[in-house]
Amino acid sequence: MAAIIPLPQAARLAQDAPLDRLVQLVAADMAAVNQTIVQRMESRVTLIPKLAGHIIAAGGKRLRPLLTLAAASLCGYQGQRHRKLAACVEFIHTATLIHDDVVDASDLRRGSPSANALFGNEASVLVGDFLFSRAFELMVEDGSIDVLRVLSRASAVIAEGEVLQLSTTHDSTTSEQAYLEVVRAKTAELFAAACRIGAIVAGRPASEEEALRTFGLNLGIAFQIVDDVLDYSAEQARLGKTVGDDFREGKMTLPVILAIHRGSEAERAFWKRVMDDSAMREGDLSHAQDLMRRHHTLRDAMDRARHYGAIAKDALGLFSDNPVKQAFLDIVDFTIAREF
Amino acid sequence: MAAIIPLPQAARLAQDAPLDRLVQLVAADMAAVNQTIVQRMESRVTLIPKLAGHIIAAGGKRLRPLLTLAAASLCGYQGQRHRKLAACVEFIHTATLIHDDVVDASDLRRGSPSANALFGNEASVLVGDFLFSRAFELMVEDGSIDVLRVLSRASAVIAEGEVLQLSTTHDSTTSEQAYLEVVRAKTAELFAAACRIGAIVAGRPASEEEALRTFGLNLGIAFQIVDDVLDYSAEQARLGKTVGDDFREGKMTLPVILAIHRGSEAERAFWKRVMDDSAMREGDLSHAQDLMRRHHTLRDAMDRARHYGAIAKDALGLFSDNPVKQAFLDIVDFTIAREF
Numbered sequence: 002m003a004a005i006i007p008l009p010q011a012a013r014l015a016q017d018a019p020l021d022r023l024v025q026l027v028a029a030d031m032a033a034v035n036q037t038i039v040q041r042m043e044s045r046v047t048l049i050p051k052l053a054g055h056i057i058a059a060g061g062k063r064l065r066p067l068l069t070l071a072a073a074s075l076c077g078y079q080g081q082r083h084r085k086l087a088a089c090v091e092f093i094h095t096a097t098l099i100h101d102d103v104v105d106a107s108d109l110r111r112g113s114p115s116a117n118a119l120f121g122n123e124a125s126v127l128v129g130d131f132l133f134s135r136a137f138e139l140m141v142e143d144g145s146i147d148v149l150r151v152l153s154r155a156s157a158v159i160a161e162g163e164v165l166q167l168s169t170t171h172d173s174t175t176s177e178q179a180y181l182e183v184v185r186a187k188t189a190e191l192f193a194a195a196c197r198i199g200a201i202v203a204g205r206p207a208s209e210e211e212a213l214r215t216f217g218l219n220l221g222i223a224f225q226i227v228d229d230v231l232d233y234s235a236e237q238a239r240l241g242k243t244v245g246d247d248f249r250e251g252k253m254t255l256p257v258i259l260a261i262h263r264g265s266e267a268e269r270a271f272w273k274r275v276m277d278d279s280a281m282r283e284g285d286l287s288h289a290q291d292l293m294r295r296h297h298t299l300r301d302a303m304d305r306a307r308h309y310g311a312i313a314k315d316a317l318g319l320f321s322d323n324p325v326k327q328a329f330l331d332i333v334d335f336t337i338a339r340e341f
Numbered sequence: 342m343a344a345i346i347p348l349p350q351a352a353r354l355a356q357d358a359p360l361d362r363l364v365q366l367v368a369a370d371m372a373a374v375n376q377t378i379v380q381r382m383e384s385r386v387t388l389i390p391k392l393a394g395h396i397i398a399a400g401g402k403r404l405r406p407l408l409t410l411a412a413a414s415l416c417g418y419q420g421q422r423h424r425k426l427a428a429c430v431e432f433i434h435t436a437t438l439i440h441d442d443v444v445d446a447s448d449l450r451r452g453s454p455s456a457n458a459l460f461g462n463e464a465s466v467l468v469g470d471f472l473f474s475r476a477f478e479l480m481v482e483d484g485s486i487d488v489l490r491v492l493s494r495a496s497a498v499i500a501e502g503e504v505l506q507l508s509t510t511h512d513s514t515t516s517e518q519a520y521l522e523v524v525r526a527k528t529a530e531l532f533a534a535a536c537r538i539g540a541i542v543a544g545r546p547a548s549e550e551e552a553l554r555t556f557g558l559n560l561g562i563a564f565q566i567v568d569d570v571l572d573y574s575a576e577q578a579r580l581g582k583t584v585g586d587d588f589r590e591g592k593m594t595l596p597v598i599l600a601i602h603r604g605s606e607a608e609r610a611f612w613k614r615v616m617d618d619s620a621m622r623e624g625d626l627s628h629a630q631d632l633m634r635r636h637h638t639l640r641d642a643m644d645r646a647r648h649y650g651a652i653a654k655d656a657l658g659l660f661s662d663n664p665v666k667q668a669f670l671d672i673v674d675f676t677i678a679r680e681f
Binding site for chain 1: 384386440443445466468473478489490493497
């Protein structure tokens with residue numbers, strides 16, 4: 002499992018290449034998206050661009066808008082509508098990130114202080130609302146009711162997924178199925194919508210829209226599983242990133258769920274104490290990581306991620322071979338092999 | 342000033358009559374709206390209808406959806422689209438209420454425990470997001486890009502207004518103009534949108550849409566000023582409602598702003614201490630109320646409210662006389678004379 006075994010520098014660079022290729026293929030579009038993002042988070046209320054800018058400038062991979070741009074390109078789209086819609090997707094994602102940090106009371110986001118830590122929960126709730134509304138304004142400017150349908154539905158499902166996650170948090174009896182339902186709703190649905198929009202603006206037939214939806218949904222599930230594995234990975238620690246955030250928050254992710262399913266009575270009592278009762282002690286995280294190693298749960302969670310990645314790749318079968326399609330296929334590998 | 346002088350029971354009943362008349366005129370529509378609200382806040386994630394239902398069942402006056410229904414009726418609309426859109430308006434309003442309570446860390450909402458007090462801030466943030474997304478889903482089902490434009494814009498302006506309010510909170514130098522800008526954005530814009538939608542579904546000319554927008558905007562400003570006055574009114578206390586919530590939260594509302602503008606140096610030092618520094622002591626609220634009485638700021642704030650009420654009424658000049666128009670005019674008087 003690449004993600005937890007230290008790699009030599011060259012291997013890590015090669016591993017990032019697929020995303021770079023995709024970024025290069027849509028570079029002009031992405032520059033326009035970034036410009037739209039900066040312009041449209043403006044407000045005479047200066048705290049709004051300040052707070053939103055903090056999150057958006059922090060970077061991240063811009064994976065979701067990239068998917069919209071690339072999907073449109075894969076569908077042969079020649080216009081510019083996809084740029085504004087890609088910005089919408091990023092706004093929706095950013096709004097949910099900001100609200101998530103409030104919900105989780107997180108102090109850090111991508112290694113920098115989170116918006117709520119810097120600006121307070123109050124402003125974070127409201128600026129999230131603003132970005133969300135702004136996303137809908139951008140969609141309305143585009144004018145496609147089909148796009149509006151896809152993204153308003155996705156937004157409602159994301160919120161449902163987040164609430165569902167709340168109810169599984171600190172519940173060590175959470176099933177793998179319940180976990181998958183959370184992941185699908187809170188993460189994969191927006192990946193699916195981001196991809197679908199590319200086919201919609203290009204006016205492609207339903208079969209291509211559906212193929213891209215399938216691709217995005219399964220890529221999104223793989224992405225989230227890998228994220229959840231990385232939260233326990235030794236490699237993360239080596240890169241100076243925090244490890245165990247999910248553990249401290251009592252989040253029931255796949256590596257934990259598998260460890261509970263496979264554990265002895267004594268081990269389950271341990272998981273119950275740390276997850277349900279939040280009764281953490283010094284050394285609990287390393288013990289949890291030991292149990293995961295013993296039951297190979299990180300490795301097997303990565304196998305599950307590869308399964309969804311395979312579905313995503315197969316969904317692209319109906320598109321003819323070209324550099325964008327190849328980059329799309331590579332992005333699945335990148336998602337699974339990434340270290341951040 | 343009616344709002345702070347105890348009224349005999351009969352007078353109070355007569356005072357409620359205008360709203361009742363309007364409610365009766367659109368009773369069948371309102372029943373359908375309530376049904377839509379209950380149906381569409383459903384989710385397989387049971388915490389969502391539980392939390393949303395708590396707020397929606399708590400009642401309130403359903404003033405905003407009532408405005409949409411009545412505006413459509415005033416425009417001679419015969420269809421049913423306004424019912425779903427009125428539910429959208431109430432969802433957007435409810436979402437902002439839920440988020441407001443998180444932002445203000447309120448324990449009470451309309452005399453009952455607030456959603457955040459009962460279900461936690463986490464769930465409140467997310468269920469607010471859900472209702473907001475659901476509102477957009479309902480609009481998309483309706484399919485009018487004009488309605489979507491009006492409500493997505495209103496939603497962004499509301500969020501801006503709330504952030505603006507945050508920056509004026511605990512700032513005793515806030516101007517009346519800044520206050521008005523907050524009120525317009527956080528409250529009046531949704532009243533305006535609720536009314537406009539009535540003209541849009543009825544397919545009426547721009548002049549009528551604009552008249553209803555003007556009506557709603559100014560009614561909304563009057564409504565919020567009265568709300569802010571009621572927070573300090575003796576009558577509220579007599580009715581068993583809490584008084585001084587805004588004071589304790591350091592909110593810069595019109596009664597306070599006028600008292601500061603009209604106060605002596607010593608009085609301003611008092612306001613600075615209680616509003617800016619949140620350094621409240623026993624007796625500060627009564628002292629604040631004394632200062633408001635001395636400078637007639639509640640009375641004069643009500644005069645300001647009447648000014649906006651008058652603009653609202655005049656805006657209806659181009660509609661011919663009929664019971665709905667009369668009820669619309671009466672609602673302005675109700676808004677200003679109300680005690681709750």
